[in-house]
Amino acid sequence: MNPFWSNIFRSRGYEKTLAYFLSTMPMFNKLDKRELGFLENIVHLRNYHSDEVVFNQGDIGSGMYFIRSGQVQIFNQDEHGTEVVQAVLEAGDFFGEVALTASRPRCASARTTEPTVLIGLFRSDVLEAVRRHPVPTAKIMLGLNRIIADRLLQCSLQLETLKRQQTLAKKQQSHE
Amino acid sequence: MNSQGGMTRAQVAVFYLVMTTSIASGIAIYSSASTATALLKTATAGLFLPVLISLIVSFLLDPLVQYVEGKRINRTISIFVVYIFLFLATSLLLLIIGPPNWEGMIQALKADFPRYISHSIKYLNGLLMIAQEHFPFIVNYDIAELISSTSQSFFGLILKETPQSAMRVASLLLLVPLFSFFFLRDSRRIMRSLISLTPNRYFEMVLDIYAHVSWQLAHFIRGRILEALIIGVVVWMGLSLTDIHYAPILGIIAGATNLVPYIGPLIGMIPGLIIAVVDLGTGGQFWWVLCVYFIIGQVILDNFILIPILISRVSNLHPLWVILAIIMGGKLYGVIGMMIGVPIASILNIIIIEIRQYRRTFNPYNRYFSSRGKLL
Numbered sequence: 001m002n003p004f005w006s007n008i009f010r011s012r013g014y015e016k017t018l019a020y021f022l023s024t025m026p027m028f029n030k031l032d033k034r035e036l037g038f039l040e041n042i043v044h045l046r047n048y049h050s051d052e053v054v055f056n057q058g059d060i061g062s063g064m065y066f067i068r069s070g071q072v073q074i075f076n077q078d079e080h081g082t083e084v085v086q087a088v089l090e091a092g093d094f095f096g097e098v099a100l101t102a103s104r105p106r107c108a109s110a111r112t113t114e115p116t117v118l119i120g121l122f123r124s125d126v127l128e129a130v131r132r133h134p135v136p137t138a139k140i141m142l143g144l145n146r147i148i149a150d151r152l153l154q155c156s157l158q159l160e161t162l163k164r165q166q167t168l169a170k171k172q173q174s175h176e
Numbered sequence: 177m178n179s180q181g182g183m184t185r186a187q188v189a190v191f192y193l194v195m196t197t198s199i200a201s202g203i204a205i206y207s208s209a210s211t212a213t214a215l216l217k218t219a220t221a222g223l224f225l226p227v228l229i230s231l232i233v234s235f236l237l238d239p240l241v242q243y244v245e246g247k248r249i250n251r252t253i254s255i256f257v258v259y260i261f262l263f264l265a266t267s268l269l270l271l272i273i274g275p276p277n278w279e280g281m282i283q284a285l286k287a288d289f290p291r292y293i294s295h296s297i298k299y300l301n302g303l304l305m306i307a308q309e310h311f312p313f314i315v316n317y318d319i320a321e322l323i324s325s326t327s328q329s330f331f332g333l334i335l336k337e338t339p340q341s342a343m344r345v346a347s348l349l350l351l352v353p354l355f356s357f358f359f360l361r362d363s364r365r366i367m368r369s370l371i372s373l374t375p376n377r378y379f380e381m382v383l384d385i386y387a388h389v390s391w392q393l394a395h396f397i398r399g400r401i402l403e404a405l406i407i408g409v410v411v412w413m414g415l416s417l418t419d420i421h422y423a424p425i426l427g428i429i430a431g432a433t434n435l436v437p438y439i440g441p442l443i444g445m446i447p448g449l450i451i452a453v454v455d456l457g458t459g460g461q462f463w464w465v466l467c468v469y470f471i472i473g474q475v476i477l478d479n480f481i482l483i484p485i486l487i488s489r490v491s492n493l494h495p496l497w498v499i500l501a502i503i504m505g506g507k508l509y510g511v512i513g514m515m516i517g518v519p520i521a522s523i524l525n526i527i528i529i530e531i532r533q534y535r536r537t538f539n540p541y542n543r544y545f546s547s548r549g550k551l552l
Contacts (some may be wrong), residue, residue, distance in 0.1 A: 044368075044379075046376055062380045062383065122383055124384055124387030127387075132242055132245060132246070133245075133246070
């Protein structure tokens with residue numbers, strides 16, 4: 001859109017609303033304003049202190065989280081009980097999406113490192129929304145699906161390169 | 177001066193001071209709390225029934241509202257649409273069938289009631305004579321007299337309460353649509369804000385349990401009410417085929433008592449059978465009435481069709497709990513309490529079962545991963 005007109009028609013403070021934040025997420029950027037408002041009504045805003053556990057490895061998960069502000073550390077525990085940090089996520093990232101569609105145990109723990117605002121999208125709300133408003137929910141789920149499919153594609157590409165490297169390394173070993 | 181178990185005199189004095197102040201403040205808090213609960217009790221005295229009925233109504237109407245809402249209509253407007261539709265449907269039904277003559281029926285029942293009572297007492301007396309021949313000590317108990325006096329006082333109570341209950345029904349007609357409108361519109365928001373109060377660590381668990389419990393509850397309540405409605409209508413239709421009087425009233429009694437499992441249907445049968453015996457004699461029509469109540473109503477419809485379809489077996493209560501719930505409900509709220517005691521007990525049962533199930537399968541302290549990261 002023309003920046004001039006979009007500046008005139010942009011409502012004040014819209015950047016601060018939850019709906020705007022959600023529209024900046026890659027999976028929700030195809031939703032229109034009405035659907036964003038609908039999404040706003042099925043997510044939960046949760047405030048965390050710093051150093052608070054969001055979930056532990058092995059918990060049965062019931063949904064995913066988006067980070068609105070703050071920082072979240074994803075970590076595993078190895079067999080000696082020492083923590084291995086997998087990722088540090090910032091505002092705009094999301095995690096826990098594996099547990100959204102079916103109740104799976106969490107494969108890593110999540111903990112906040114500073115005061116954090118998380119947006120939770122949970123399975124029970126999504127299931128109810130499917131019954132009540134199938135069309136916008138389908139769009140939301142398609143967006144999520146797109147992102148997860150992208151990640152899967154990336155994963156398999158990486159796996160392929162790793163495999164290729166391994167076979168290369170083996171060949172070199174046999175040549176030597 | 178180390179008397180009293182190693183405490184100095186000053187310590188003992190402080191100890192007694194602390195004890196007396198704590199006891200005094202405890203009594204003060206207790207008494208103020210009891211007045212507060214008393215205040216709360218008087219303030220909410222007449223509200224229990226309307227709130228309960230409107231909760232049930234909103235549970236019943238929720239699927240309809242959802243259906244209308246699915247047509248991309250705002251929820252408030254869809255509630256109004258459902259209300260208007262229901263209003264039109266009932267008035268159309270009344271126009272087509274014509275309202276049953278309730279007032280005339282009640283007047284006739286008032287006239288007929290003593291006759292039914294005296295007949296059943298006569299019958300009971302006959303039974304008693306036979307019993308006395310075999311068990312002579314029964315003579316001491318004047319059972320027939322007891323029954324006649326209690327039934328007379330019961331009927332008198334009904335007559336006396338009728339104007340009062342008419343007032344109450346009028347207030348219900350006003351309050352129930354209002355309350356259930358707000359329940360329908362805002363229940364989701366209310367429950368969301370309540371759930372959001374839970375601490376972060378238990379939030380996911382509470383949300384999941386709430387979703388399960390509310391789903392089960394909605395099914396249970398809808399199932400029970402629909403079952404009672406269908407049984408009532410079928411009994412009404414079945415009895416209308418005979419010459420029996422008061423078929424609509426008997427249908428309502430059968431439907432309402434059907435809310436209480438095991439015992440309710442039996443009690444709901446008694447008035448119909450008495451009226452059938454007195455008015456129609458023990459001919460073919462009496463057997464048809466019995467057949468309607470027992471075989472069609474209970475065995476075929478309820479046990480083979482309605483209960484398997486409408487109500488999951490999860491919510492079945494043990495008969496002992498049913499009896500306890502009836503007694504306790506009766507103590508608290510009289511006849512209405514007897515009817516709603518069992519459903520409320522089943523609701524508590526569902527909640528407990530769901531929480532237990534969740535704790536078993538979703539136990540957060542249970543490690544689903546072994547230390548090597550494999551699924552156990």
